[in-house]
Amino acid sequence: MNLAKLYLKDFWGLFFPKLCHTCGIPLLHQEYLICTTCIYQLPFTDYHLDDENKLVKQFWGKVHVKSAAAYLFFSKEGKVQNLMHQLKYNNHPEIGVELGKMYGKVLKKQQRYQSIDAIIPVPLHPSKQRKRGYNQSEQFALGLSESLSIPVLNHVLKRVKSSDSQIFMKRESRFYNMQSVFEATQNDKHLKSVLLVDDTITTGATLEACVLALEKAGIQDIHIAGIAFAS
């Protein structure tokens, strides 16, 4: 950007500053979406370095996953909650892409992410996606894809019914109900290892159902990555 353009951008920014999606202060011109201070203070889990982290343990005895990691810890009324709110409810899909790019650079250093055939986002119900205009997990997947150079596949896993009606169910019945929510298909069975990605992971019930569907479709190695983990 030439100097005149840069001044014009700063001048424009005086009246209409772009704000940090995490803390709300005006961003400097070299910053994008999240200010440097907030990035520095984000609660990173470093779960990709720990094979027996709290998230992967959640799946033990339920479904088999090769690994599970989330980029950030989710806490109510924290920086991550602000970010996730902007991503999901304020029409800012670019936050998902950016977090995916950032996390992908971190994961790239680990051997286990180098033999993955495809990244598969947890699908939203089509009516929900139409309403929101995008799937936040897919946006995260696109960012990961850019940094890891692994393609995103949207046609493998499908949500065949909405799971909104099961909020008040007990955990076990919710799991059995979830099992029929997803279906996976791959015609030529070429996928062996995939990275299944979600936005905020809480109980893991959604992911468990996705893992079962993917296994049925012949995928053996399933890794999980989320933006945030509410432990």
Ligand SMILES: [Zn+2]
């Ligand atoms: Zn900030």
